Amino acid sequence: MKTCLIVDDSKVIRMVARKILHELDFETDEAVNGKDALEYCTKSLPDAILLDWNMPVMDGMEFLLALRQLPDGEQPVVIFCTTENDMEHIQRAIESGANEYIMKPFDSEIIQAKFTQVGLL
Amino acid sequence: MxxxxxxxxxxxxxxxxxxxxxxxxxxxxxxxxxxxxxxxxxxxxxxxxxxxxxxxxxxxxxxxxxxxxTNESFFFRDNHPFETFTNEVLPKILEKRASQKSFKIWCAAASSGQEPYSLAMSILEQERKLSGWRYDIVGTDISHDILAKAKAGTYSQFEVQRGMPTTLLVKYFEKNAEQWELKPEVRKLVNFKYFNLLENPGPLGRFDIVFCRNVLIYFDQQTKGKVLDGISKIMSDDGVLFLGGAETVLGVSDAFKAIPGQRGVYGLTRNG
The missing domain is CATH 1.10.155.10 (Chemotaxis receptor methyltransferase CheR, N-terminal domain)
Known part of the structure; x- marks a missing residue:
């Protein structure tokens, strides 16, 4: 079973994403900000990370840049999942090492389509 | 009712x-x-x-x-037909048409344009190999309203997220308010026309590649056969036909045969 770390400060978004990912046969864990996610990743790297951008303590972009510096940190597939839906944010995310980008609001079809595109399904 | x-x-x-x-x-x-x-x-x-x-x-x-x-459509629907197009079909066409340097594609049920535009983007991604080539994509549909949407090339955030790789989104689209607009370089590759699949497709021209995906499923056996026979007549002898995942030529038309190893792709029986 593939693993996905859901990183979002919204409890509701984490719950919705968890439900969709379980239906897609993923095992999930959760973090409420980039700092928690980075601590998680220093111990164990998931197959995928569903990553919000705007979070307190450490945002998604800071986390992504730090993750990619970790040993084997290039391995997890990172999919941003954020309300930031302008071209500049999307370009910056991809150039910074994100594998895909989901603009909120999302549904199970979008999650499935994006996870398929990056080869996780 | x-x-x-x-x-x-x-x-x-x-x-x-x-x-x-x-x-x-x-x-x-x-x-x-x-x-x-x-x-x-x-x-x-x-x-x-x-x-x-x-x-x-x-x-x-x-x-x-x-x-x-009017049926739902999305970019790079099912993904594998577009991979087959890019990795198997297009290289063969480039080899076979090396002297003419031209080929034509027909999307027979283009709906709101996502399929022909996905092909256009797939071709643009291979642009290096296509210098000096002429390629036309014709997208047809029975609905004038849906053709107007297709021609506009403007899609919602929801539509561009279903199947569209983000790298292609940033490369070939521009954001205008809450809508995503395809750049002219993509739009100009596709020529949309009204066409009813029950009619003779002859006037549309001759095609090397035909996409007729997820439309035959709505027809009865007799109509499926008629549509497939019509398509076979306007295809070049070495042309290929893409059908949807739930569609087949078996028991419907003798004009086509499955191409081994390429799921949903058919060649003409008259080509041997």
Whole structure:
């Protein structure tokens, strides 16, 4: 079973994403900000990370840049999942090492389509 | 809707578009026709059908047909046909057409344009190999309204996220308010035309690659055969046909045979 770390400060978004990912046969864990996610990743790297951008303590972009510096940190597939839906944010995310980008609001079809595109399904 | 009205409407749809409706599609018929009725200032579907029976207004019949034949589409639908196109079919076409340096693609049920535009983007991604080549993509559909949307090349955030890789989104789209607009370099590659698949496709020209995906499933056996035979006549001898995942030529048309190793891809039997 593939693993996905859901990183979002919204409890509701984490719950919705968890439900969709379980239906897609993923095992999930959760973090409420980039700092928690980075601590998680220093111990164990998931197959995928569903990553919000705007979070307190450490945002998604800071986390992504730090993750990619970790040993084997290039391995997890990172999919941003954020309300930031302008071209500049999307370009910056991809150039910074994100594998895909989901603009909120999302549904199970979008999650499935994006996870398929990056080869996780 | 009464069984009599359902039968009457189904007959019209089959005659005009080939669409076959079974009674379990009653809900679909009602949900699609209610907006048509409202747009005409008609209160109910029963009154809409009565109006069609009474006046047989061709414009209203077209609206009803369009409402029923407009189907959802998304970019790079099912993914694997586009991978097959890029990795298997296109390289062979480039080899076979090296002297003419041209090829033509027909998307036979283009709907709101996502399929032909996905092909256009796939081709643009191979641009290095296509210097000096001429390639045309023709997208046809039976609905004027959906063709207008296709020509505009403007999509919602939801539409661009279903199947579209983000790298292609940032490369080939521009954001305008809440809409995503395809850049002119993609739009200009696709020529959209009205066409009813029940008619003779001859006037559309000759094609090397035909996409006719997820449309035959709505037809009865006889209509499927007629459409496939029509397509076979306007394909170059070494042309290829892409069908949808739930569609086949087996038992429907002798004009095509499956190409081994390429799921959903068919060649012409007359090519040996």
């Amino acid at each position: 009464s069984p009599d009205d359902f039968e009457f409407t189904s007959e019209i749809l089959k005659e005009r578009s080939g669409l076959v409706l079974t009674t379990n599609k009653m809900y679909l018929l009602e949900s699609r026709l209610l907006p048509v009725a409202r747009n005409q200032g008609i209160d109910s579907i029963d009154d809409l059908v009565a109006e069609i029976r009474r006046k047989k207004d061709p414009a209203l019949i077209v609206k009803v047909t369009e409402a029923m034949t």
